[in-house]
Amino acid sequence: MGLKYITIEDGRIDIFDERWYIKKHIRYPSVTFVQGTEIHPRLLKWSIEHGTNTYYILEEKQEIGSTMHHYIQILIEEGKVTFENRPPNTKESRAFEAWKRVMSFNNFYQDTFKHHTVLGVEETVYNEEIMVAGTLDAKTELAGKVHIWDWKSSKDIQEHHKQQVSTYAYTVGADYAHVVAFPEGGRVKRGYKETVLDRGQIERYYGEFLELKKRFDKEHSLPAYMKYPVEITLKEEKSKSLFR
Numbered sequence: 593m594g595l596k597y598i599t600i601e602d603g604r605i606d607i608f609d610e611r612w613y614i615k616k617h618i619r620y621p622s623v624t625f626v627q628g629t630e631i632h633p634r635l636l637k638w639s640i641e642h643g644t645n646t647y648y649i650l651e652e653k654q655e656i657g658s659t660m661h662h663y664i665q666i667l668i669e670e671g672k673v674t675f676e677n678r679p680p681n682t683k684e685s686r687a688f689e690a691w692k693r694v695m696s697f698n699n700f701y702q703d704t705f706k707h708h709t710v711l712g713v714e715e716t717v718y719n720e721e722i723m724v725a726g727t728l729d730a731k732t733e734l735a736g737k738v739h740i741w742d743w744k745s746s747k748d749i750q751e752h753h754k755q756q757v758s759t760y761a762y763t764v765g766a767d768y769a770h771v772v773a774f775p776e777g778g779r780v781k782r783g784y785k786e787t788v789l790d791r792g793q794i795e796r797y798y799g800e801f802l803e804l805k806k807r808f809d810k811e812h813s814l815p816a817y818m819k820y821p822v823e824i825t826l827k828e829e830k831s832k833s834l835f836r
Contacts (some may be wrong), residue, residue: 594612594822594823594824594825594826594827595645596823596824596825598822599685599824601614601616602615602616604622605815607816607817607822608817608820609816610648610815610817612625612817613716613718613725615718615725619717619723619816620718620724621723621724621725622724622728623724623726623756623759623801626801626805627755627756627801629808629811629812630804645763655686655755656686656689656690656693656826657672657690657745658679659678659679659687659690660693660694660697660745661714661729662678662679662731663677663691663694665713665729667697667698668713668730669713669717673710675687675688675691678691685770687716689776693745693775693783695783696774696783696784697743697774697784697799700786704786705732705741708732708734708739709733709743710730710731710735711731711732711738712728712730712731713729713730714728715728715731719762722802722805724759724805726759728740728741728742728757728760728764729741729742729743731766731833735772737767737768738742738768739766739768740761740768740770741767741770741791741813742757742769742771743751743771743772744771744773745774746772746775747773747775747776747797748773748775748787749771749773749785751797753771753773753787753800754787754789754793755800755804756801757769757770757771757789757796758780758794758796758797758798759797759798759801761794761798762794762798763797768790769790769793770787771787772785772786773785777807790792
């Protein structure tokens with residue numbers, strides 16, 4: 593039997609419901625993967641108790657969220673985006689839900705974001721202190737202070753959202769961290785909610801994530817892609833002849 597495993601020197605791996613960043617052969621679990629090891633079991637328990645198909649709901653929300661991020665990245669970088677800029681194979685109904693949120697982002701841009709100088713968009717950061725990595729949505733500067741931004745398509749801003757953006761902000765030494773949520777249309781005024789964290793709050797939420805990472809390390813010392821192959825081949829052994 594032949595087994596084929598993933599080999600990669602640099603980049604990001606999304607497989608077996610895990611996300612890892614590889615840099616110079618060193619593995620970094622993503623911040624969201626670390627968080628998901630505690631968040632997803634709680635969601636599964638809730639779904640069993642309430643008879644809800646959690647996996648379908650998560651898949652739908654993730655596609656809406658990733659499509660919204662895709663649209664916003666194009667809008668910030670190029671100053672213009674169209675509905676047809678959606679990623680390939682995205683369901684149109686989900687792309688439309690993302691597009692509604694981009695309209696709310698436009699309100700947010702006019703109210704706040706346009707006053708900032710953009711330093712980076714969709715930038716990968718590596719935290720060498722606790723060996724995690726992640727992709728921040730935007731980094732900006734205003735009046736000499738560095739701000740980190742994280743966009744969410746959820747209706748509310750959760751504590752783990754604050755942990756996530758604080759870990760990015762702590763990693764790059766930012767002065768402020770922002771979580772901006774763009775819920776379903778009509779739920780909030782101007783279509784968005786924003787939470788701003790100062791340096792003291794960033795350090796507090798980073799401390800909470802640090803404890804979560806310690807628990808993660810006890811159970812995830814080896815990535816699934818190193819334990820499980822991505823290809824299995826059945827090889828027939830040649831029978832040895834009895835005659836020469």
